[in-house]
Amino acid sequence: MLDENELWILSFYRTSEISGALFFGRLAKSMKPGPIQRDMTKHFTDEAVHAWYWTACIEKLGSKPIKLSAAYQDQYLSAAGMPANLMEVLAITQVFERRAIHQYMLHSQIPNIQPETEEALGKIVEDEKWHIQWIRDALRSMEGDYGKDLIDATLKRFHEADQEVYRTMSQEHEERIKHLIKQKTGRMENVRSR
Amino acid sequence: MFDQDKLKEKIAEFIKKPVSFLKEETALTDLVAESFALIEMLIELQEEFEVRFFVQEDLRSIKTLGDLIRLFESHATASP
Numbered sequence: 001m002l003d004e005n006e007l008w009i010l011s012f013y014r015t016s017e018i019s020g021a022l023f024f025g026r027l028a029k030s031m032k033p034g035p036i037q038r039d040m041t042k043h044f045t046d047e048a049v050h051a052w053y054w055t056a057c058i059e060k061l062g063s064k065p066i067k068l069s070a071a072y073q074d075q076y077l078s079a080a081g082m083p084a085n086l087m088e089v090l091a092i093t094q095v096f097e098r099r100a101i102h103q104y105m106l107h108s109q110i111p112n113i114q115p116e117t118e119e120a121l122g123k124i125v126e127d128e129k130w131h132i133q134w135i136r137d138a139l140r141s142m143e144g145d146y147g148k149d150l151i152d153a154t155l156k157r158f159h160e161a162d163q164e165v166y167r168t169m170s171q172e173h174e175e176r177i178k179h180l181i182k183q184k185t186g187r188m189e190n191v192r193s194r
Numbered sequence: 195m196f197d198q199d200k201l202k203e204k205i206a207e208f209i210k211k212p213v214s215f216l217k218e219e220t221a222l223t224d225l226v227a228e229s230f231a232l233i234e235m236l237i238e239l240q241e242e243f244e245v246r247f248f249v250q251e252d253l254r255s256i257k258t259l260g261d262l263i264r265l266f267e268s269h270a271t272a273s274p
Binding site (some may be wrong): 022023026027029030031032077081082083084085086087088089145146150 | 229230231232233234236237238240241242246248249250252253254
């Protein structure tokens with residue numbers, strides 16, 4: 001059975017992956033045939049599969065996902081403003097995916113992590129690396145249309161927004177993980193001292 | 195020449211309402227209330243009309259459907 005913090009965190013991952021899948025799924029319908037359409041379609045299916053990994057993981061650990069209204073993505077829109085074109089959507093996603101990998105890597109450092117959680121994290125991080133790669137390639141392919149300077153400036157703007165989001169919502173997530181690390185490290189020390 | 199009627203048809207199709215429902219003075223947020231859906235609509239329209247030069251600054255200046263139509267017209271004219 002998951003404790004309150006773990007259940008909140010895994011449910012938060014699940015909600016964010018669902019939001020990502022729904023957004024990219026709808027956007028993928030609008031794309032014209034080509035590499036971006038292909039990779040965006042794969043990206044949206046990955047996010048949907050990740051949501052399934054978290055749902056299955058929570059159930060295997062004897063709990064039920066919590067219904068959360070907020071996802072990472074909502075906070076990004078508030079802090080960074082609405083992306084106006086495809087380049088801006090990809091730029092904000094690039095920054096967001098880097099933050100997601102950071103959070104998942106931090107989570108994987110929890111001592112005595114359940115094998116179910118570790119397995120889901122491992123599979124998802126591999127996919128997220130590919131997400132960063134395809135978006136980087138797509139942004140490069142857009143340099144002719146938007147200009148490298150504008151793309152770099154957009155990435156910088158969204159990076160600053162990421163810092164703002166991190167100070168609010170993501171920090172809650174990180175504090176919950178740090179609490180778990182502390183809690184589990186404490187338990188291990190108690191076992192060692194017996 | 196930019197086809198304003200076709201743009202209205204696409205918007206009506208997106209929001210699943212007849213074209214007659216669209217009024218230039220209608221606020222965009224009344225047409226599409228949810229932020230992600232609005233982003234989706236704008237990108238779909240840019241893809242459809244091959245207008246790719248919107249920036250966030252442009253979006254701040256548009257409040258109504260009429261503003262959006264004029265923005266498309268100006269960018270369609272400016273696009274190569």
